[in-house]
Amino acid sequence: MSEVIVVTSGKGGVGKTTTSANVGTGLAEMGKSVVLIDADIGLRNLDVVMGLENRIVYNLVDVIEGNCRLKQALIKDKRHAGLFLMPAAQTRDKNCITPGQMVKLTDSLREQFDYIILDCPAGIEQGFQNAIAGADHALVVTTPEVSAIRDADRIIGLLEANEIKKVDLVLNRLRQDLIRRGEMMTVDDVLDILGIPLLGVVPDDENVVIATNQGEPLVGKNSDAGQAFYNICKRLEGKEVPFRDFGKSVTIWTRFSGLFKKNLQEERA
Amino acid sequence: MSLFSFFKRKTSSQIAKDRLKILLISDRVNCSPEMMELIKNDIAQVISKYMKIDAASMEVQIAKTGNSVRNGKKMPVLYANIPILDLRS
Numbered sequence: 001m002s003e004v005i006v007v008t009s010g011k012g013g014v015g016k017t018t019t020s021a022n023v024g025t026g027l028a029e030m031g032k033s034v035v036l037i038d039a040d041i042g043l044r045n046l047d048v049v050m051g052l053e054n055r056i057v058y059n060l061v062d063v064i065e066g067n068c069r070l071k072q073a074l075i076k077d078k079r080h081a082g083l084f085l086m087p088a089a090q091t092r093d094k095n096c097i098t099p100g101q102m103v104k105l106t107d108s109l110r111e112q113f114d115y116i117i118l119d120c121p122a123g124i125e126q127g128f129q130n131a132i133a134g135a136d137h138a139l140v141v142t143t144p145e146v147s148a149i150r151d152a153d154r155i156i157g158l159l160e161a162n163e164i165k166k167v168d169l170v171l172n173r174l175r176q177d178l179i180r181r182g183e184m185m186t187v188d189d190v191l192d193i194l195g196i197p198l199l200g201v202v203p204d205d206e207n208v209v210i211a212t213n214q215g216e217p218l219v220g221k222n223s224d225a226g227q228a229f230y231n232i233c234k235r236l237e238g239k240e241v242p243f244r245d246f247g248k249s250v251t252i253w254t255r256f257s258g259l260f261k262k263n264l265q266e267e268r269a
Numbered sequence: 270m271s272l273f274s275f276f277k278r279k280t281s282s283q284i285a286k287d288r289l290k291i292l293l294i295s296d297r298v299n300c301s302p303e304m305m306e307l308i309k310n311d312i313a314q315v316i317s318k319y320m321k322i323d324a325a326s327m328e329v330q331i332a333k334t335g336n337s338v339r340n341g342k343k344m345p346v347l348y349a350n351i352p353i354l355d356l357r358s
Contacts, residue, residue: 146292189282
């Protein structure tokens, strides 16, 4: 059974490409056959995050227009045998393909791969419609900021309208120190607002920047974000993995009232 | 008072959450604050035909707390709080 997963967010810069690269690499590390499709035609980036930018000959649009065979546009990953990348065209725009063509493409990849992961462009226009057309499952990536959550909510509405039944949340760039101080929304706050199941929480980690500089996904490596992405992969594979606790706001008021409650309990006992 | 407000001071995450709750409800039903104002004025006009109301302090908002459920989700409700000054006989 193969699964087509689209990684989307609405807002740009929240970590769609990083999530796609790491989830794809993590699943390949678990022995699955995975193809990553960069659906961001005109602004491709998944190739550089994967460190495969020098190997591109053909791309997604070439396959759709019949300029090459499907296999010719699949770039084999440097490190994982079961991992392939289909890059986007850089000199074309999102309107040169249709949702119907994307469905046909993803369906033809189902025979070969366990997971087909689409890196969706930002926005809600044609590029988004193309990317979600053939998807069984959507990962909505957001950060705990008002603008990103607003866009995520809009995307969730559009996914539901397009009858994508399985929609899960990946909450990216959490900072425990800010959450403790009450200056960042907690995981529960965001879940309460968006109302979709949580698939993963990824801490804000400088190692992501380093890994992107080097063109090597950090999934599974000894870093907070790497572990978080690996846990997402395990959950996709149906394993139960507990979520890391990012805590809640500890303000003077909650400390004070907590102290008060403690005293009351002691008095009662 | 200042000590009280010091303890009760809202954290920025609480402000963000409160802003989002209002923002998303109007986003979801595609209703702008200007439109809410128009709805409010229209309701005030209609009710005023029958009773004396305090139009200045009336509140109209969309809330998620409705009891009606569709497709397993709570439907938003239009909620109006209209203080009645005096029933017209």
